[in-house]
Amino acid sequence: MILSKLFMGLGIGLTKTSRNKSRVVVRKFTVPWRRLDILTNPQFRATGWRLLLSYLIAMMVVMGLSSVVVYHFFAYSLSQQLDRQLLTLADAAAHNLSAIKVDKMAVNRKMPRILDNDGDLDIPWQDLRLYRQSVEWFDAGQQLLGKAGKQFPQTPFLTNFHSWQQNGIRILTVPVYSSGKNQQLLGYVRVSASTVEIQKELERLLMGLGIGGVLGMVLISGTGWWLTSKALQPIEQSFQQLQQFTADASHELRSPLTAIKTTVEVIQNHPERIHPSDVKKIDIIEGATKQMTHLVEDLLLLARSDSAPISLPKTAIPIPIDEILIDLIDTLQPQAESQEITLEANLIDAVWVKGDAHQLQRLFGNLLENALQYTSNGGLVRVEIVKRDDFVVIEVADTGIGIAPENLPFVFNRFWRAEKARSRRQGGSGLGLAIAQAITHTHGGEISVTSKVGVGSCFRVKLPIVE
Numbered sequence: 079m080i081l082s083k084l085f086m087g088l089g090i091g092l093t094k095t096s097r098n099k100s101r102v103v104v105r106k107f108t109v110p111w112r113r114l115d116i117l118t119n120p121q122f123r124a125t126g127w128r129l130l131l132s133y134l135i136a137m138m139v140v141m142g143l144s145s146v147v148v149y150h151f152f153a154y155s156l157s158q159q160l161d162r163q164l165l166t167l168a169d170a171a172a173h174n175l176s177a178i179k180v181d182k183m184a185v186n187r188k189m190p191r192i193l194d195n196d197g198d199l200d201i202p203w204q205d206l207r208l209y210r211q212s213v214e215w216f217d218a219g220q221q222l223l224g225k226a227g228k229q230f231p232q233t234p235f236l237t238n239f240h241s242w243q244q245n246g247i248r249i250l251t252v253p254v255y256s257s258g259k260n261q262q263l264l265g266y267v268r269v270s271a272s273t274v275e276i277q278k279e280l281e282r283l284l285m286g287l288g289i290g291g292v293l294g295m296v297l298i299s300g301t302g303w304w305l306t307s308k309a310l311q312p313i314e315q316s317f318q319q320l321q322q323f324t325a326d327a328s329h330e331l332r333s334p335l336t337a338i339k340t341t342v343e344v345i346q347n348h349p350e351r352i353h354p355s356d357v358k359k360i361d362i363i364e365g366a367t368k369q370m371t372h373l374v375e376d377l378l379l380l381a382r383s384d385s386a387p388i389s390l391p392k393t394a395i396p397i398p399i400d401e402i403l404i405d406l407i408d409t410l411q412p413q414a415e416s417q418e419i420t421l422e423a424n425l426i427d428a429v430w431v432k433g434d435a436h437q438l439q440r441l442f443g444n445l446l447e448n449a450l451q452y453t454s455n456g457g458l459v460r461v462e463i464v465k466r467d468d469f470v471v472i473e474v475a476d477t478g479i480g481i482a483p484e485n486l487p488f489v490f491n492r493f494w495r496a497e498k499a500r501s502r503r504q505g506g507s508g509l510g511l512a513i514a515q516a517i518t519h520t521h522g523g524e525i526s527v528t529s530k531v532g533v534g535s536c537f538r539v540k541l542p543i544v545e
Contacts, residue, residue, distance in 0.1 A: 126306050133302040134295075141294055145287045152283055156276045160248055161241045163208070168252040168269045171213045175254050175265050178215050178224045210272035217265040231270050246273050331374050339367045376509040379516065396430045396544050399470060402438050403461055410446055418455045424462040429470050432544045433521045441517040444510040445474040445537050452478035452535075469523075470543050475536040481529035489527055490515045514539075 207213065212227025220235050231247045241250040251268045255261040342364045345352060352360060407423055414421040431438070449459045457477040464471045481489060492512040514537075518525040522542050529535035 126310055129306045129309065130302050133306065134299060137298045137302070138295070141291055141298075145291060149280070149283060149287065153276075153280055156279060157241075157248070160271060160273070160276065161250065164211075164241065164248065164250040164269045164271055165252070167207055167211060167213065168250060168267045171215070171267045171269065172252060172254045175215055175223075175267065179217065179265070182224050208271070210274065212270050214268040214270075215265065216268065218263045220266065223265070227270075229270070229272055231268075235266075235268070237266065243273065246277075247271070248273050332371075335367060335371050335374060338363070339371065342367060373509070376513055379513060394433050395435075396432050397435050397438060398427075399429050399431050399438070399472065399541070400425045400427055400463060402435065403442060403463070403472070406439065406443055406446055407461065410443075410450060413450055414459065417450065417453070419450060419453055420458045421450075422458065422460045424460070426463045426465055429463060429465060430544050431470065431521065431541045433541075437517045437520070441514050441539065442472065442474070444514045445539070448510055449474055449476035449478065449535075449537075452476065454478065457534075465543070468543055469540050472539045472541070473536055474539075475534060477534040480531040480533050480535055481527070482531050486527060486529060490525070 207227070210229060212225065212230050214225040214230065215223040216235065217223055220237070229247065231244065231249050233244055233249070236242075236251055237253065239252065241248060243249070247270050249268065249270045251266055253266055254264045256264055342360060345360060346364070349357075403423065403425060407421060411421060446459070446461070453459055453476045459474070459476045462473045462475070464473065490511050492509055515525050518539055518541070524540045525537065526540075527535060527537050
């Protein structure tokens, strides 16, 4: 019978065939499925937001880097295009250098289109010069011979054959040599052009990239939302199945544990029937049964809190919180005295909270038991009630071993205990603080902890007050 219940709790049933042989049949979980929403599902809200935020940050970095590459490539292409225009203009203007040396009025004289010695068509520089472009002719001694245009660079003359930019003007200087075997330097042609049009094009590009980036982020956000939901759906389904299994197993294990506990109590009520050598064994069975019962109740409570919305039970009534704490202190006082720990209380009368007395007793019982377990002999455990506006804060402080800063974010996780704490406390299931947090949230409150290694810890429970 007990094995049947255990199998039922694990989702396995026993059925008989016509040959009276048992076969195992796996029972499917009937877990209600609901559509995942990372904003409303409290169990996956933080995970969903982290995934979505990571996705958005990655996409923003990719889009940002892509925009920077596109912008610089486009700017480089425009600069190269302008340099080619300046080089063509300088090459055309170089054919006027000899004539300008003889007659400075030759600047405005238009040369006919002719084929040079290389068979290339020479085009007059006037036909190539565009708006906002200027041309200057210099002799070999870098003396200005003539110029044409409206906007000239106000910079020292440089003979380097490369383009450069200053004050919104791009400049190119080209040396001019005589034709023939013995080439001689005849002078220089310096051409320049305004970069206003390039800047306008780049500004329009930036505006387009900005608008495209905003639209892209909107689309990426929607896509990220959808992808995050799809990614979390199988995880949530598995988690719901695990919740269902935990709840079923915890519920089914209560019956055999109750039977074992009752049997042990019956045996202990008749000590004359127990062999002296079996007394210790019976005590071990009793202790293990109590520990297992406590674990099953904890798992069942957590499973119910996971599956049901966080709200107060219908049986919730106004409860004086100070009386709950006084009863717990009276119960734990012998344990404190046996460990030579001072148990202090600074309580306020007539502070009422709405809730379930049994759950509140379990909440503060877990905190006080933890404080006593992790406090060395001769230490201090203090319980204090502080009233703040519409809330009451219950502090449970100790002078125990403390918790390392890197471990503080995990203290309310299930089955988690720091290595140092685990070495001091062999009993327990690691669910006490997780249950304390679940009960606090059920009552519309908050729980937090501050701690320092070697100094102690302080747990604070904030609950709403009812008049």
